[in-house]
Amino acid sequence: MTAMVYAPVGACGLRVSRIGLGMMSYGDPAAQSWALREDQAEPIVRQAAELGINFFDTADMYSGGVSEQITGRLLARLFTRREDYVLATKVFYPTGPGPSDRGLSRAHILSAIDASLRRLGTDYVDLYQVHRWDEHTPIAETMAALDDVVRAGKARYLGASTMRAWQFAKAQHTARQSGGTPFISMQNRYSLANRDDEREMIPLCRDQGVGLLPYSPLARGLLAGKRQSRDTTRSQSDQHQYRPADYEVADAVAAVAADLSRPPAQVALAWLLAQPGVTAPIIGATRPQHLADAVAALEVDLTDTQRSQLEARYVPHPDGSHA
Numbered sequence: 001m002t003a004m005v006y007a008p009v010g011a012c013g014l015r016v017s018r019i020g021l022g023m024m025s026y027g028d029p030a031a032q033s034w035a036l037r038e039d040q041a042e043p044i045v046r047q048a049a050e051l052g053i054n055f056f057d058t059a060d061m062y063s064g065g066v067s068e069q070i071t072g073r074l075l076a077r078l079f080t081r082r083e084d085y086v087l088a089t090k091v092f093y094p095t096g097p098g099p100s101d102r103g104l105s106r107a108h109i110l111s112a113i114d115a116s117l118r119r120l121g122t123d124y125v126d127l128y129q130v131h132r133w134d135e136h137t138p139i140a141e142t143m144a145a146l147d148d149v150v151r152a153g154k155a156r157y158l159g160a161s162t163m164r165a166w167q168f169a170k171a172q173h174t175a176r177q178s179g180g181t182p183f184i185s186m187q188n189r190y191s192l193a194n195r196d197d198e199r200e201m202i203p204l205c206r207d208q209g210v211g212l213l214p215y216s217p218l219a220r221g222l223l224a225g226k227r228q229s230r231d232t233t234r235s236q237s238d239q240h241q242y243r244p245a246d247y248e249v250a251d252a253v254a255a256v257a258a259d260l261s262r263p264p265a266q267v268a269l270a271w272l273l274a275q276p277g278v279t280a281p282i283i284g285a286t287r288p289q290h291l292a293d294a295v296a297a298l299e300v301d302l303t304d305t306q307r308s309q310l311e312a313r314y315v316p317h318p319d320g321s322h323a
Contacts (some may be wrong), residue, residue, distance in 0.1 A: 002298050004018070007184050007280070008211070009127075012157065013021070014157055019053055019055075019295055020056070020057055020280040021053050021055070023056055023062065024059070026063075026067055033077060034286075035066075038070045044291065045074045049085075051271060052292075055280055058088070059093070059117050059129075069120075072120035072122060084129035088129060090161065091113065095112060103134045106144070107245060111317070123154075124154050124156060127157050128150075128157070131158050132161065140214055143175045147178075147180035156322050157181075157185070159187060165204050172208065182309075184211060188214055190275075191218060191219045191272060192272070193222060193249050193314070199316075212277045217268065217269055223249070243315070253310060268295075270302055271310055273300065
């Protein structure tokens, strides 16, 4: 069995397993046909804990809050102490019908963190992340509210996700200028099939000591060789359209994987784990093999030739793909 490796999130003292488990796949099947119920999710999350994964990521809007409820109950059952796992959630998307039930206003952030803590059944989250940029709220208001969340002991650290580099830089500057709490992490879409953040966001994060927690590290299953067959409930309902260049990248992953006699998912994750600034890719797992492949990627050491082969066919997205 591959030994788990732990690393700090950027330049801060928070240490997490180098593989994080995304909890979006666990929720209410009535709301999302591909979501696993709590009893179905438990053996997978148990396997994650047994493999040494201690970093679990969810959001208040996943399955209408049911993901947070399942996450909180499972982690409380599977870990002896609250200090033994790192729990992350997010705020931004609508959680109710009212105009204040969304975004990054002070009103929404302060109510959303309390609601998340109730659903999670804990006094604090380790990492509280803004899910997207809010163009309707002054960033000074957002950062002040987030700082209050930290000072109240409801979150230990702050993180961000999926925005433009200039927006992230503005948020960091605003926090530091006021003596507030800056972000320690960026949860960005990053994989062999989407490397657009290598232009600006990733250099910015590396320069500022911000850890990268990439989501969709297998490009919605494409890099695992699964998407073409539409073999999962989620893939059948996914309307995402891949470009011809994306399939060429997937072909390159499959070729290197064949040379190494390893599954494509392990090769794609091994490439990402070796990228400067990356702390922990966040994977989704609905089958035991998903976790086994992810952890086994920690022991895959790609050569320079193999890395070049994997990277050569990438074509940047013209719009930056920040949606």
